[in-house]
Amino acid sequence: MIDRHAHPDAQVVDATIRSRRAIRHFTDDAVTRRVVEDILDVARSAPSNSNTQPWRVYVLTGARKAALSEALRRAHADDEHPPLRHMPDALPHAMRARQETFGMRYYGALGVSKSDHQQRARVTARNFDFFGAPVGLIFAVDSTLTKYSWLDYGIFIQTVMLAARAVGLATCAQVSFARFQNVIADHLDLPCGDEIVCGMSLGFPDEASPVNRIDMAREPVRNFSTFIGFD
Ligand SMILES: Cc1cc2nc3c(=O)[nH]c(=O)nc-3n(C[C@H](O)[C@H](O)[C@H](O)COP(=O)(O)O)c2cc1C
Numbered sequence: 001m002i003d004r005h006a007h008p009d010a011q012v013v014d015a016t017i018r019s020r021r022a023i024r025h026f027t028d029d030a031v032t033r034r035v036v037e038d039i040l041d042v043a044r045s046a047p048s049n050s051n052t053q054p055w056r057v058y059v060l061t062g063a064r065k066a067a068l069s070e071a072l073r074r075a076h077a078d079d080e081h082p083p084l085r086h087m088p089d090a091l092p093h094a095m096r097a098r099q100e101t102f103g104m105r106y107y108g109a110l111g112v113s114k115s116d117h118q119q120r121a122r123v124t125a126r127n128f129d130f131f132g133a134p135v136g137l138i139f140a141v142d143s144t145l146t147k148y149s150w151l152d153y154g155i156f157i158q159t160v161m162l163a164a165r166a167v168g169l170a171t172c173a174q175v176s177f178a179r180f181q182n183v184i185a186d187h188l189d190l191p192c193g194d195e196i197v198c199g200m201s202l203g204f205p206d207e208a209s210p211v212n213r214i215d216m217a218r219e220p221v222r223n224f225s226t227f228i229g230f231d
Pocket residue numbers: 020021022023024102127172173174175176177198216
């Protein structure tokens with residue numbers, strides 16, 4: 001019989017998983033290339049279908065990160081790119097409700113009302129500054145791959161976030177970057193066929209910032225699991 005709470009490895013792993021949060025305000029403290037390399041070195045152990053390892057990671061800092069942010073901010077302001085449809089319009093009811101709760105808490109923490117479209121656009125634009133983080137990551141995948149490889153990618157990205165969390169760093173995965181595939185491809189000179197999966201901000205969290213203290217509730221296990229064949 002396993003007593004999960006008494007297991008020392010579980011205590012560390014569980015605490016790392018449970019304490020990870022999407023962080024959207026960072027301190028100015030730098031993160032070295034070596035630290036990012038170490039995080040990616042841990043994350044490369046993530047499993048993938050037939051060990052295909054579909055990840056390709058671009059790590060940016062300093063002037064090159066600033067230049068990409070500038071280009072993306074301009075593209076966002078020009079509003080010429082079609083909106084990113086990263087979820088279906090007809091989202092299942094329970095998921096829509098959770099999404100709305102997220103929106104209320106997120107914009108609420110920033111003091112922005114639902115109807116203030118200008119302010120909300122400004123909030124969205126902060127994504128492209130990597131929320132002020134010293135390091136920005138862009139994750140790309142071969143565009144011929146299917147949803148099963150994207151599943152591998154999700155596992156990899158969570159592993160990156162946990163490896164970062166374990167050394168006191170914070171992250172925010174950001175699908176927002178996928179809207180600007182062409183801008184990023186031009187800017188980073190991506191090989192033809194590299195599709196943007198998402199971006200990620202990486203740095204030290206500003207613990208005092210209200211936007212970093214939003215509590216995003218999770219459903220209890222019984223609400224999403226069906227146990228079959230147990231006593
Ligand atoms: C794949 C993925 C894409 C995301 N994209 C964005 C994004 O573009 N902008 C943003 O502010 N947060 C983004 N998030 C963060 C989610 O909003 C956040 O994970 C969720 O609300 C749960 O909160 P938590 O991570 O603090 O537990 C993304 C998260 C994931 C996993």
